Amino acid sequence: MTMTLHWSPRSPYVRKVMITLHETGLLPEVALQRSVVALHLPPNAAVLADNPLGKIPALVTGDGPALFDSRVICEYLDLRAKAGLFPAEPAARLRQLRWQAMGDGLLEMLLLWRTELLREAGPWQGITSGWQAKVQATMTALETEAQDLAGAPFGIGQIALVCALGQLDFRWNDADWRGHFPQLAGVAAAWQARHSVSATMVQDDQPDAVDVTAGQLRFSAG
Template sequence: MKLHWSPRSPYVRKVMIVLKETGLEPRVELSRNVVALHMPTPQAVLADNPLGKIPVLITDAGKPIYDSRVICEYLDGLAGGGFFPADNALRMEHLTWQSLGDGLTDILLLWRTELARPAGAWEAVTDAWRIKIRAGMRQLEADAPRLSALPLGIGQVSVICALGQLDFRWTDCNWRRHFPALAAFHAQMLERPSVRDTVPDDDNAGDNVADITAGHLWFDQ
């Protein structure tokens, strides 16, 4: 298999954690790509995903699968299951956390691009995003005991990747001080090699977006 990959992508990180946890990583060749909203999409990515996004997994049969949610479920099936529980109530719990984690990540990625616009960010939009990020983090703080208690599944993986994006691109937001239960959950997850070894890394394959997020995301208000 082949994976269109970047060490900075939180969605690629989701896939990499699942690959490592399932033991499937040795079967996958990584293909480095730089993908950003403001840049032309690499033809190699566009050929396999008409949306021009990563991750994209090319199966052993040569079929492209895109979107981290779909890829992770495919890999889970190859490995015999576990990340997407068979019990319907537990599965819905994990899928809801996945939706929340991915939704927070979506906002953080779009927000960073919005701040880089030459004309300046649209404050009405960024103000709305700030409200949603704070609400999402409060929900995760309330859910943290449950996240910590359950065996690792796609819900925890998605939340880990959202928190990792905060650490990677919003370094002064100090989220741990405001959400101690969530911080404890994150520390617990970092004890796993799959999580620790996939912490986002800026490998200098530049996307030409400066680190301009400092001071734009605060939980004090």
């Protein structure tokens, strides 16, 4: 049975699913359907047919309702393949879910921040200042936990963080996060050596005319 994934090479949440597909060995069972969605565009009718929220990723499994939200899709794939990305042991599972929450939360802030910068009226400074503080705090916490991240088996938590850090590289590459968080940078370099990570780098197939994020995010020492 072939599954179909509403997919975009620009989406970090889609990347979470793609890394999981590589790690579980299920990639050959999935057909990729290029689906364009954006907050400023009308809803994509094909995506809406499978996900009433109009978001990607959305996975059509063929054996039930389509699944959406990267967290749900990744857990489904892990259960299907019995790959252990979501550990069964409670303490290990909670650790992975906590890291996933940090990665997904960091990623959401970065995406919303960029959207705010694109507003014609200009960004709301109170909101962007809050995101600056929260992104800094999250990266500082991850720097503190770098050795734990390195020592734990590669799971959904590390996958989520790969995608969040990849978004920093993709849209905020002048912020020099590696220079400020060297322990985390070392762990991320080890993750990059995995085929599932290196093979799923975000690709910009529809380049933007203006880099609105340049100079907007500045880190202090971790």
